[in-house]
Amino acid sequence: MTLSVLRTVASLRDRVQIWRRAGERVAVVPTMGALHQGHLSLVEAAKTRAKRVIVTLFVNPKQFNNASDLAAYPRTEEDDTAKLTPLDVDVLFAPGVEEMYGSGFSTTVSVGGVSEGLCGAHRPGHFDGVATVVTKLLLQSGADLACFGEKDFQQLLVVRRLVADLNIPTEILGCPTIREADRLALSSRNARLTPEQRRIAPAIARTLFESAKRLASGEDATSTLDAARATLATAGFDRVEYVELRDAETLQPLAHVCGHARLLAAAWLGEIRLIDNVPVLPRNS
Numbered sequence: 001m002t003l004s005v006l007r008t009v010a011s012l013r014d015r016v017q018i019w020r021r022a023g024e025r026v027a028v029v030p031t032m033g034a035l036h037q038g039h040l041s042l043v044e045a046a047k048t049r050a051k052r053v054i055v056t057l058f059v060n061p062k063q064f065n066n067a068s069d070l071a072a073y074p075r076t077e078e079d080d081t082a083k084l085t086p087l088d089v090d091v092l093f094a095p096g097v098e099e100m101y102g103s104g105f106s107t108t109v110s111v112g113g114v115s116e117g118l119c120g121a122h123r124p125g126h127f128d129g130v131a132t133v134v135t136k137l138l139l140q141s142g143a144d145l146a147c148f149g150e151k152d153f154q155q156l157l158v159v160r161r162l163v164a165d166l167n168i169p170t171e172i173l174g175c176p177t178i179r180e181a182d183r184l185a186l187s188s189r190n191a192r193l194t195p196e197q198r199r200i201a202p203a204i205a206r207t208l209f210e211s212a213k214r215l216a217s218g219e220d221a222t223s224t225l226d227a228a229r230a231t232l233a234t235a236g237f238d239r240v241e242y243v244e245l246r247d248a249e250t251l252q253p254l255a256h257v258c259g260h261a262r263l264l265a266a267a268w269l270g271e272i273r274l275i276d277n278v279p280v281l282p283r284n285s
């Protein structure tokens, strides 16, 4: 089957309508391109749950709070198309900025609660941009299912919240983070790391997994988090933005592990901001 590349909302809607008439279930995988195995695992998850799969490719200017980050974001549509073709994806929806945000565009979807703190505190406007574009993509595609990676854990919770609050009839599936052999979480930003930064980068995952183990075995949260921040600085990160223990559903700070907890971190290597997170399972679970 050939992959159709569609660039307008009208053409996407026409295609989805044909599938709907045939009673076919539709899944969407929103991406900003520069596809790696993490994205491809979302596509595979979508394919096992829906007859039709749409991958969206849109580098969303509204979610970048830094113009140089937007300019440096990799744009590799040809490579992305080549990666999707063997996976039997039905449609690559790759609209331009004008199609998504036409003249007079004035609406922002802003999610409270889970979007505050962590990345929300350090990237003003980021989650408004994500929530706005994801709302549009879900409404444009009318998908039954949408797949998001747990790598962007806060984003996943923001999307779950907006879908519930706005009664969008799309099921949200969170998929596990895909990691390199040294446990570095796959990210489009990894391609920009120098060899020296790439050597340092896995310390973020290593530190999170080790700290999660310590927390699960009952060690004090404040000292464990302080030690994790110090470990990242010593490993060579230029700036540690946060290492935090949070409730895995509300993202409220936790003083100790109870119920479902998540350990989340963000740290900089030069101009590159890496994030990662791991579950913390309470003792005896």
Ligand code: PAF
Pocket (backbone or CB within 6 Å): 030, 031, 032, 058, 060, 063, 130, 133, 134, 152, 155
């Ligand atoms: O995770 C991403 O790549 C983006 O934030 C998303 C969900 C495609 C929205 O632009």
